[in-house]
Amino acid sequence: MDDLDPELLELARSARTVTVLSGAGMSAESGVPTFRDAGTGLWARWSPEELATPEAWDADPGLVWSWYLWRARQVRRLRPNAGHRAIARWADRARVHVVTQNVDDLHERAGSAVLAHLHGSLFAFRCSDCGAPFPERLLPGLAAEARPEAPPAPQEPDHEEPGRERPPVCPSCGGAVRPAVVWFGEQLPEGAVERAAAAVAEAELVLVVGTSGLVQPAASLPLIAAGRGTPVVEINPEDTAPTPHADRTVRAGAAEALPRLLPPWGDRRPAARRPRADG
Numbered sequence: 001m002d003d004l005d006p007e008l009l010e011l012a013r014s015a016r017t018v019t020v021l022s023g024a025g026m027s028a029e030s031g032v033p034t035f036r037d038a039g040t041g042l043w044a045r046w047s048p049e050e051l052a053t054p055e056a057w058d059a060d061p062g063l064v065w066s067w068y069l070w071r072a073r074q075v076r077r078l079r080p081n082a083g084h085r086a087i088a089r090w091a092d093r094a095r096v097h098v099v100t101q102n103v104d105d106l107h108e109r110a111g112s113a114v115l116a117h118l119h120g121s122l123f124a125f126r127c128s129d130c131g132a133p134f135p136e137r138l139l140p141g142l143a144a145e146a147r148p149e150a151p152p153a154p155q156e157p158d159h160e161e162p163g164r165e166r167p168p169v170c171p172s173c174g175g176a177v178r179p180a181v182v183w184f185g186e187q188l189p190e191g192a193v194e195r196a197a198a199a200v201a202e203a204e205l206v207l208v209v210g211t212s213g214l215v216q217p218a219a220s221l222p223l224i225a226a227g228r229g230t231p232v233v234e235i236n237p238e239d240t241a242p243t244p245h246a247d248r249t250v251r252a253g254a255a256e257a258l259p260r261l262l263p264p265w266g267d268r269r270p271a272a273r274r275p276r277a278d279g
Contacts, residue, residue, distance in 0.1 A: 001256055005248065012261050015203075017202055018207065019098075019196075020097070021208045024212075025211065028210070029255045032106070054186065061176050080106045086262040087112055088111035089262065091111075091113075096112070097115045097199035099116045099218075100116070105122070115195055116195045125139075126178065127170035127175045127177055128177070129170065193217050200224045203225065204230065206221075207234075209235045210254050231247045234250070235252065235253075236250075
């Protein structure tokens with residue numbers, strides 16, 4: 001990776017309100033499989049497109065629930081990378097909004113407050129009937145794995161048949177509890193797009209990190225910034241759909257580029273109020 005442009009460094013240093021739009025490439029650097037690669041090992045016989053649908057849930061909720069638990073446990077074996085940590089550190093000197101297409105919790109575990117999970121979260125749950133939220137703490141295995149001192153979850157052997165765990169029961173209505181992720185054909189979480197668009201509109205700088213920019217409505221967010229004349233910086237090893245709308249591009253991964261773009265500055269400003277997270 002080449003040295004960063006001094007003007008880009010000054011742009012990052014001087015911005016008081018920043019919105020970060022992160023995608024699958026950022027999590028992939030921590031080892032999180034992309035959605036298309038999420039059917040591996042025991043789950044290789046199913047495609048993610050088959051399991052991430054309301055129809056699959058209706059047909060076999062135990063199968064779908066078990067697949068999402070498996071994915072969540074995979075994520076809990078992993079750690080935030082240097083890019084996640086750099087973004088969290090940035091909030092010490094600027095107002096930082098994080099908007100992510102990722103369903104993992106790596107931003108949160110690095111210390112960031114996520115303004116919007118556009119596609120939901122592997123670690124949020126709700127009743128499939130009445131919609132009531134179901135707290136993660138009532139899932140003892142996952143909750144224990146979330147503790148910083150917890151050992152990594154054991155790797156499941158690839159030669160065994162995937163187990164089926166019965167979904168928890170909603171204490172409010174008795175319905176089956178499902179992951180609060182966005183399945184194919186479903187609406188995005190209420191208010192998520194509005195919060196994301198407002199954060200982009202208010203930003204003095206927008207970072208687009210590790211996203212192909214092909215999935216709507218997230219794909220339109222860099223265009224909103226560009227249309228307002230807000231500087232857009234893209235961090236991605238390859239050209240993507242947002243590239244023509246970026247004022248500057250850094251051809252590197254988030255874990256390499258962000259610590260250099262956002263070093264631990266000595267002249268800290270008073271910390272801005274952190275944005276309200278989802279839910």
